[in-house]
Amino acid sequence: MRAQAYLTLLILLLASCSEKENKPEDPLKAYASSYEIIQGEIWDQTCISCHVSGSSFARQSDLILTADVSYAQLINRPPKNTAALEDGLMLVGDKGLESLYESFLWEKINAPDQEHFYADHPGYGSQMPLGGDPLTNGQIEFIRQWISAGAPQKGDVIDREVLKDTSRFERVAFQPLPLPEQGYQFHITPFEVRPNSERELFKYQPLNNTEPLYISGFEITMKSGSHHFILYNFPETFAPSLLPNENLIRDVYDASGNYVFTTLYHMQFHQFVAGTQVPKVRYNYPEGVALKVPANSGFDMNSHYANRTDETMEGEVYANIYTTSASEVTHIAQILNLNNDNFYLPAGKVTTIQKTYTFDKDRHIFQLWSHAHEHNTSFKVFISGGERHGELVYFSNDWEHPPILQLDPPLGLKAGEGLMLEATYNNWEDRDLAFGLRSTDEMMILFGAYYE
Template identity: 45%
Template structure:
């Protein structure tokens, strides 16, 4: 039987069209690189624990990473961190560039090169995710390729097979501070102490010492182990009755084991005065020449570490603090702490008070 040539041509055309249609559908249905970053990296590492609307972290950083807003909040947007913003960084830059460090996101997640962050830009804050394992080498490589390609919302610019590299950077170095001699200044050491799995531990510890004479401080140096949210040295107003002060040498955890706040510890916070502190892993603050901070005789030191653990294993926190004395003969200007809290007013009910 002879088959007409026209019929064969029609069959061939239909077959080619079907193949072409199948190819387009396959390509269009392939998950975009950004979608993979959102679902496989941001959600489990960043969104669930911290960067969800209404959380303190999201409010402080002005960054929400849920899927409905994350791209718009990340790409082409200036960071809330003032130092990074002043340096011209964007959270993620939008041009195809080899300069990864123009993206604040990369600075914050690149744990293998964290010394660059800590030594050159400590004001950028801690490596993220805070209190959890760093992103894997595969996750970092995947995000890196996306950024270098201009951070597109659609399309494929990185092979998902990269994510099979699940090895992570392990920090093996923490820089302790040298102990100051008594004539050089004050050295405080907190820990090592444990931080339970999937928990954030914040506590206060009044140093059991008598600061018997007025001294001048020229330099404050703080070093924090990995996983710290912040550390603050508080004091209390001069003349505060001993009955209102916390017991010395006693650890007062802000959170109970079930995660609820301890109201008795919260009450003591209303009297505290900030002396020095940091959210940077390492801080070295020096007053200008001729200026020193006065610590009056009888100053009480209440130390406040806050560490976060988003892993399933117990971690360890530790803090070193050095307050170096100034030579009184070299001081022309005495700095004092500004305690501007006003708790002596009453707001009447059902009224707007200005």
């Protein structure tokens, strides 16, 4: 019996060793750098069937992605596409974050931004891979981080765990958001936007919360054609008797284009909470961080549509805020709203405006989002002061769809340091421009969020 027991134990040990020997190793271990991973796991698997020397696709795009030449083919090369070339894009630049939004490669593979790609850049051709499934969300994120890191050929600069997200973007038509299990939903019901006009409106919805709320994230979806959607609240000291009427549509300007001053009155007290300029967004605050909303609050919903067509457009918006319990919160989020409304743009000139904001307390910034109008060609944000003075931390060259940047880990700034905003405008018109609410006026705003 004892011999049989030893034999059984030996068989189990051998089987265990065999299982360990047969267990597949992580295929990414074979790669020495982040770019080798992009080559082996993305270009080689998905792209070189077309982008190979001698193929018609390679000749048409002037881009070969085989391992012997791909890096040199991509870095700091202008695209062959005429529209992208006229827009000043490179295939991939090496300037970090600034290069991301000036990258033709990024435009071509960024499937979640598909609506913007086809609506605003019809001359850019088709998104890639042509005729196939988009890259996985993990692959897109890996490439995004690689470009943002300066697109190095050597060095392991991106966390390989990113590639484990194998989900893919699926385009869906506008549809209502499901009600949040823990949170609130807001809805601006369908409204008309007349041909060749724009419409901006507000709708106030009380929360009826008897206790403070803690917002941990938000989700917004809008019908096509929207310029932006923003949730505002009012200061805790704002008199309840002065709040807007509940669920009443309040236009910013009337049918003749004149401002509605009763609407403007409430706008001067607004406090930014959340917003977007892309048709659909889901944003989560960092773990343990939440925005505190006082008891008995409400949100003023702001929707802005610009209709450049000859037909009536219909607007509609759904927005969810997701809440968490106070016991889960370690940091209270604060809203960043840096609004420069004092600038002048001469007619027929390109003008760059700079303004620096210095903070009197330490800040940990985890969200940045620029807002400007159609004359804006670039919006940059630099660190001001300290050891990282002059470092670019945000860039957008797309006024219609500026990125909502999530900084993880947050950007830490000490008291006495701050942010310098630099916005460039091309005023091609025969009139001077200044700050204004219409999309034909201009703005220079940096929204965001932080904790102290």
